[in-house]
Amino acid sequence: MNLIGEKITYKPDEQFHLNDVSFNFKKGNLYTILGRTLSGKTTLLKTIAGLLNPDQGSISFEEKDFIKIPVWERNVAMVYQQFINYPHLNVYENITFPLEQRKLSPEQIKKDVDEALKTVGLVGFENRKIQELSGGQQQRVALARSLAKKAKILLLDEPLVNLDYKLREQLREEFKRIFSEGLSQDTILIYSTTDPQEVMELNGEVIVLDEGKVLQKGPAKEIFENPSNLKVAEISNDPPMNVLKGSKNSKNLNFENISLEIPNHFKNLEDKDYNFGIRASEIKLDENGEEFEIELAEISGSETLLHLKRGNSKIIALIEEVMNFKIHEKVKINFNANKFYAFREDEKLVSSPYGGTNG
């Protein structure tokens, strides 16, 4: 009874948009697709919706070949990153549109629409024109239309990306509530995003996509704690995880003329060259630390992002307070060795502070 995709490949031009993607989505679960822009997220959702036909591979749902079923009979719902509503209809008519298309009884339609309006918090907006609404409200209408349909597959394609910061935070909170309350156990929810924080907060099963290829699948916590390779580590962290080329010998970890004591989880590691990974938040300012040169300092909200350089290595440190730095100034920082990741030369994870390895 699952939504199963096997070896889906879509290559309309020189580049792969989807490359050998397989998945098995179970009802009542939330799946997030994490990937950078142009990684194939939208293509995957459109393929599931039926707007695109893959060149190879199969999709089946409830034991039926999904690819043979045209879009308008698939009973899916999709929310786009652009706020797509029907501009010639008002809010109420927008939400009834798919229900009338399915020829439901007027009582049923009224009930479903009222329920959806309540869920997204747009009661009282029924007769408004779409153009009179703010971006956030427009996206709520689109979400309400998708919820009212009670589709078995609900696709959300970066629904928050075009909203401003504040609204995004607010809607994200609401999404969590809506997903836990407003959806039946029959629904498969697929949510695509570029934002690792959204993935962690929604806390579903994650698929990490890059250049049309699945890099890793697993629960959000697993992706965060044990990214299977350097690419995943970059994509699933914001700012991306820092990478330092270095080596391990019997006594120390060495990179850029810095030596660190070997942390416990590296004890069994072979002595050779590695790519060490460290999150920006695990780097602290420290008078007794190592000297780096500031290339750029960005203040965002209550945090300061320091772009640092030493030798050939460039790293980003996240300082949890607002500080003023001068460019080219030298600062001393300290690495938390207990939070180091080790990736092989071929970028596969060999050791993580949370105990995961890739062999």
Added chain:
Amino acid sequence: MSKLYTFLKYFFITFWTVFVVAPFLWAVSTSFKDFQSVNSKVTYIPWLDFEPTLEGWRVLIKSPAKGGVDIVEPYFNSIFVTCTASLISIVLGTLAAYALSRFTFKAGFVRNNDITFFFISQRIMPPIVLSIPFFIFLSTIGLLDSLLGLVVVYIVLLMPIAVWIMVDFFNRVPKELDETALIDGCNPYQAFYKVVLPNSIPGLIVAGMFCIIFGWIDFFFAFILTFTEVQLLPVKVVALNSSITPWWSLSASALVSVAPLIIVAFIVERYLSKGNLSGALK
């Protein structure tokens, strides 16, 4: 500075208004004159300068047997040909434009843009180049000097305008709107007439307006492709100009021939001022 600007602004608006409206006023005034008032001295204001008469207007509806010119039949011919050709052009042009905007066509080296250019290229050619082929074509199929033949030719002339305007319009309607309609249970035809078409009304109005204007004012093809059976208004109006120019009935017929365009302009202007043409879709 701003005072000077305001002054200049109103000065030019006034100047332009006079420039545009004066010929109309002249035509209105002249249409009520007779031979005497036109040729004796310069006169403008009826009753004061000259004695107004309806003779210029009466001639237009009198049959030729009674010394009139009877523009009634050409008038309705023109309305019929313009409306029919515009309607067919809009319907076919909109469908063609939607296809060109949404689907990808490949035939040898021909792509969507080439097809769009083919349509527009029909208007790039000077009409005189088309006149001989049209003449031969219509005489071969026996439609020379007939309303149907004119409708066919006008469709060829008007459809490129409709396609051109509507392709541009559809390109600005997000593709995701059609896709949402499909996802919401519409088949492609329903998506077109339930969602895309209602949101394209501003484009349809603009395209329709251009088709009607270009169809209505055409003199060249109406002149070349008709002789005695069928006459269109522009040809008839010009034909009024005989050895003695009857300025009064010429003015009257000019006024009735621009009247439909003025009505169209007023209707469209209402849509323009409501901001409906700027488009609800961003």
